[in-house]
Amino acid sequence: MKNLKKLTLLSILICLTFPIFAQKAQWIWYPGDFDIYMGNVMQNRRTERGSFFPVFWKMDSHYVLVDFHKEFNLPAAEEVKLFVEGTYNVKIDGKAISGFPKSITIPAGKHKLSLKVYSTAQVPAIFVQGKTVVSDETWLATFEDKEWIDASGKTSDKSGTTFVNAGSWNMTDPLSLPSKFKLPTKPIIAVKTEKINKGFVTDFGKETFGFIKIHGLKGKGKLNIYYGESKEEALSVSHCETLDLLELDLASKTDSVMELSKAFRYVNIQPEGSVSLDSISMLYEYSPVAQRGSFKSSDAELNKIYEVSKYTFELNTREFFIDGIKRDRWIWSGDAYQSYLMNYYSIYDAPTVKRTLWAQRGKDPVTAHINTIMDYSFYWFLGIYDYYQYSGDQKFVQDIYPRMKSLMTYIDGRKNKNGLLEWMPGDWIFIDWADKLSKDGEVSFEQLLYCRSLETMALCAKLANDEASAAIYSKQAAELKSKIFELYWNKEKSALVHSRIDGKQTDNVTRYANMFGIFFDYFTPEQKLAVKQNVLLNDKVAKITTPYMRFYELEALCAMGEQPYVLKEMKSYWGGMLKLGATSFWEEYNPEKKGDEHLAMYGRPFGKSLCHAWGASPIYLLGKYYLGVKPTSSAYQTYLVEPNLGGLEWMEGTVPTNNGEIALSVSKKEIKVKAAEGIGTLRFKSAVKPSVKGAVIKEVAKGLYEMTIQKGVEYVVKYQG
């Protein structure tokens, strides 16, 4: 993972500020603690019409007392500087040093350095910087060291303490305290301002996020700021979703920056009393991650869809992968799961994935599903193995595995007498925002996700060296899988039915379980084809109106080679939003709605988020199913490149990996490919016998060819696509 981290822009920036010891010491904490703490900070910034609007699930917090230690073998005595967040002690070989030393000298030889830190308000964290003695993830941490002594002063020699490797996040500046962490901002000026009533409406030209800065503010009275993702919202002082109502008494002109960040394109500023101001601008707040994935094609509309997707994703990539920048600004597991996948084809930022997974899970005991939603618990499991597959970060799987186990134990305790999961008080069965979608009884979609989660547990248990559990999870998954087909597969309908109520199949067929069954590879080839025809391509089955589930619907079709069809769907659906003036993609888009109907949701005229992470899925679809790049073993040690133009004249792009990119340029006559990592397989169809320099092309089936891609070599394949 070090290599993956190295490549983020943030880490490069941070390193520059502390160049002498760059890449060495880091702030460390108990794994997951900073993530949970920061998750609270992030999620508690939401307001709705001026009211604080926190989450409705349990928020956990960091361990308040943490012991860190590491053993060192020093060739010479070494001076070590200590930076600590919290009250602390320092011990060398178990012997405490008086006071709160900021610098100590460790003698030559083998020594154990320990710091024990207490802090309620912040995450207990340390930064240790010597020549060779540095804090990093090789340190061990515990929240209970159980080091009692007997009456003679002898320390217990029968320790039952569990030590884990410390957590970190490339915070390499000792003077930048984790508790003070803030994303960077940059000033942006407005595009247009228009007088309205006593004030004005300012247009920033496109959806954006940050802090409004007011220039030349003066006078006594009120200043009301109404934010809008649409102009209609900003103008609706009674129904806009976010606002700032200020009471002022300023004798001389001053500039003022709002305390809380907001999402907006339009800002309606209305002064009252003698309040006046010159203008407003904004501080755009962003996560400084590198843009590494790219896509360009012969289709200008598709290119625009890709660019707006990337911008939508950029806006929603903050301290965490959140759902939407206006609302909810929370860490929803189902939403974030899609962001992880988009991430692997764009910014490829490991820390944000890990932080988001930690923050979602929180701490034991488990008292509810993640975000209270059953499906969202399952996406959480899936996200962890996906992350491993793309990054190869086994340490993270090991770190988080105990919390995977306890969540799975919670779920196991909620099975009904048939061994299936159905609604219990406190469980939200979400699936999707869709009218008249039944959540009653044993919903097939939930069982499918449960089964996939058990398979994931088996894989992760192996990575965490828990072979015994791996076997149990594998067995449970296999049993559940056969039960799913026994109970839900309807031969007449040639599809999985939506649910069982009172032990009987309902008559209802929905897309959800069926489309997941395809890319989970749960169907036989015959079932797959039947499902495609009877469900996915069947207009009589209720349509999906959120980009959220369109993500999976289109993925399922791509997985079956329907790229030309999906291309048209993308152009129609995402292109449809663009035609309505979208500058970022929405939470929900139903082409059948008209005018202001597109802005409403949850019974509120501007309730809908117009910038929702799950709107950005073309990033993933284009990278994985058009450029056709995906790992076949962890961290792209081996991978597949299976380009599919899907009707395009040409396309080109890059897919990021740990140590560089896989770059691809594809026309109907030529495929250029070059990769910085692993051993790839290029697979393509050709109507003629293809040719390439420096590699051997094999025909693996009629008209289907494969060749091996070696690291660092550019191949130019001539073919006819």
Next chain:
Amino acid sequence: MKNLKKLTLLSILICLTFPIFAQKAQWIWYPGDFDIYMGNVMQNRRTERGSFFPVFWKMDSHYVLVDFHKEFNLPAAEEVKLFVEGTYNVKIDGKAISGFPKSITIPAGKHKLSLKVYSTAQVPAIFVQGKTVVSDETWLATFEDKEWIDASGKTSDKSGTTFVNAGSWNMTDPLSLPSKFKLPTKPIIAVKTEKINKGFVTDFGKETFGFIKIHGLKGKGKLNIYYGESKEEALSVSHCETLDLLELDLASKTDSVMELSKAFRYVNIQPEGSVSLDSISMLYEYSPVAQRGSFKSSDAELNKIYEVSKYTFELNTREFFIDGIKRDRWIWSGDAYQSYLMNYYSIYDAPTVKRTLWAQRGKDPVTAHINTIMDYSFYWFLGIYDYYQYSGDQKFVQDIYPRMKSLMTYIDGRKNKNGLLEWMPGDWIFIDWADKLSKDGEVSFEQLLYCRSLETMALCAKLANDEASAAIYSKQAAELKSKIFELYWNKEKSALVHSRIDGKQTDNVTRYANMFGIFFDYFTPEQKLAVKQNVLLNDKVAKITTPYMRFYELEALCAMGEQPYVLKEMKSYWGGMLKLGATSFWEEYNPEKKGDEHLAMYGRPFGKSLCHAWGASPIYLLGKYYLGVKPTSSAYQTYLVEPNLGGLEWMEGTVPTNNGEIALSVSKKEIKVKAAEGIGTLRFKSAVKPSVKGAVIKEVAKGLYEMTIQKGVEYVVKYQG
């Protein structure tokens, strides 16, 4: 419990500061949260020779996001003031009010008022003050309200939320924030000062606790302050347990109070460089509880023992019942358990009991025994039912019952194949500080405490209306009890043996299980007598050298009517400490030690605490077994008074109850008794037929008499004792 709370001096003091709404609104929080938070604050004040010295078990913290609500039916609209610790929103009937209102108006009629509060650094807490709308323990609280909405904005109607009654602690001043809570102090001047080296040693006349205040401090250099419970300790700059090392640069004379409280009688002040000072005094820090129990007798030495016990207990009664004021200043369950019992015969302060029980237990998940000690988990259970028995506070039992259950589940998971508990990694089997005390195998003492804890669980399950679990715990307890006698009772020795190793009884007999078996009433009358002779009164069985286990040893003897013997033991043991100059009672006292040996422990010359709560047990023994007062049903609804002079000429005293005291004056010829509560039974022996006005005396056995004590009536019984 309200009545019990009313009677503490603290609540009276607090009420005076906010007289208009006295007894109404209180600061409230999620139950246990303030206690856990304050427990962290308290326990993280320990230092050892200037180093921060925190606990070695898991410290939990408060829920960071808590929702509070209550429904009101108002005859008229009402203005309500809101005080909140944390970021918050306010909702009336689920509709949020903009901003952070400090005052709201609730319309007439039935309305639900909710506040949702987020805070990491402090405990989320609210204080709501209207005419009738006030915050108190009738409010409901939850850390996960699970109030999601569907796409139409409709709130979930299938709530799985667990609401519990809020917690509080008579904090009735809205301007005194829970997070700023501090015990009061009062200034105390020194008794004597003696020049030593460049500085001086000050004697405060007796063991004390608080903050040193330095008067007229000036100059540049160091000021080193060495604290001593003994003069030897204060003079030992290299080995005193606590110290303050200050770096100063003061141009003009100033007074300065030390930041951290310390325990001491002697303070050795040594300036360096040009530093000078005029004198020192101290701020004595104390818990403002009322002294309600009392005891006086014809024996001056015993009276002195009682007074020093009370002072020892006063010093160790702080935010919580701690072990010792110099060391560890932590909340140890075994130590606190004895303090609870002393408390019922002295200050009778319910809040300190509850806070201590909450703080010990912390939160789920359980990852270790309480304080990591197996026996200490068991004392925690026992303390809860005792508290109910003395106070009648069923709400508290219901509040804490879920955490009792989860701790018992943890313990249940640690049984060995024989269904017994033995050491596992991370478990500390403490029992007592004693040389060569084996902790190996299945120790009988632990099984006895486990059995008593299961009985306690059964009783508390009933109080929490969990009849199903009550039946299970009862059954487990009965099975374990018969197993204990089957496996540990040795007929030849007529005693319980200490342990089993590899399935076989060891040859060892110790006092622990045997003395507990007596006051747990686990023995037959024959067994009891045999144990008394063969173990308790047998000098060949290893002696106990801590007041901690002497507490139980003497209790067992008292329970068998050995008051004359115990009186001699008390005079010899506690009197022995007084003869050595003790001004408070010690952590350990072995009469066979000499001189400075009495100060040493844990391999350190001044390691021993000279003011340890468990040293104060005469308070309990004299109240319960000499005055002979104890409840026979909860909250002294019924109780027994069974005075036993134990060789004294006369004794008099009071035992506190919820609504007053039980006052007693006993000579060999007369018993005066008057009680403010319940229906009592006076039981006494007399050589002649006794007489009394206003009651009927019955002879219940040869020479044993009983009469009923009615509330508020003073009885004077003539008898011959």
